[in-house]
Amino acid sequence: MEDNSLSEYDDYVGGKKENKDGLLSPFTYLCFILILFLAGLLFLYSSSYDDALNAGLKHYTFLLRELIGVGGGLLCGVILSLLPKFIFRKLSFALCPLSSFFAIFFIFNKEALSESMKPFFGFLSLVSIIFLLSYILPRIQGEERKGIPMLFACFIISLVIIPSSLSYGMGYFLLAIIIIVFTLLRSEGRVGFTIFFAFCLIAAFILTLLLSPSAFSSFSSSSMRVNDSSFYSSSLYSSQVMIVRGGMFGKGIGNGEGKLGSIVDPKGELIFSTFAEEVGVMGIIVLLFCLFVVLIIGLRTSVRAKKREDLFSSYFSLGITLLLFFSSLLNILYALGLNPFEGVPLPFFTYSPLLEGEVVSLSILLYKNIYISRSNDER
């Protein structure tokens, strides 16, 4: 018995089975996601202590709130990952209307919501799209006619994402298009159908602009903040100065000066500038590398899940990975002044306890998918 297990294990360690995973194992994912979370918490504290003091709070208040969010997210993520697959799938479909409801709530209460709540609702509406695609797409394969309700639902949710002012919505709209187009391409590989769908989404967006003059005016005035001289001269310009000031190796964690009053909300969507000032270009390269590794592992999981015909897991992994990677990319480009659409947070870093909880839960669910895909491949 022992000899058998030994030969099997030797085969596993030195042979084909280990090569399947290589360096991109679930453990690698766990390490990189842990680095991202811990770095996020660290730089959140570093960029928020001055804000907390100015608000008359203790310097660690925002860190504590974020930690509470992480705790809640861990709990939710573990509970969701322990659920049996079929219950989770059904639950995911039930989450769609709930998320849509929250998205609509987000539009009508946008002004009443605090800055830390907005990214949570924006992300939730994107997660609802991912759940919807993961649940419906496997059921309509090969029959484009049945895709009409799915198209309609995605169309409505994409419209729902565009809030009244549009300055927040455009970034989320772009993310929604990226997720939907990639998932459709992954589902059947029908390029023509996907291009047609992407054009439908863009046409819907233009139609909304034309039908709503107020939205159009706000789009032309406030969403293009790069052209807005007053804003550009204050926060965005300062953020770029901070990034340049960081140099190659940065000023050291906690030693940044730009967060002490140069930018309006250093712990918000411009937290990347604080990060860049304190750790420099090398830190940015490490951050991008971590995100890239998570993207590669997520995409590989999606491919593996599709191979074993677990389409729900395949689309779900793809959606979550794209959401994490592209929202980070859009945020970084915004801080650099290369993306005019504000509002998209930097997951793991931006201050929002609810968003942090959401990202933790999604990361745990992605880890479960990675682990399952690996263990199924080993068999």
Place this chain on the structure above:
Amino acid sequence: MKANEKRKVESGTKVIILSIILIVFAIALILTLQKGEIRSITYETVVLKEKNAEKEKEKRALYASLLLKDESASTYSLD
């Protein structure tokens, strides 16, 4: 036996890597917390100084107004 040993080594390596990440994070967090603490102390001192200066100003303004009142009263009585 050999397989078990290899597994143990693998899991041991994993634990070591995770603990290194956590330790590095803990050290960085403690150092940053210290900087935050220093900032809060500086902030409190500055705020307290400003508050004291404001109180001093208010007191001086009050004395000045009282003095003025006294002077005006005295001039009135002299007249």
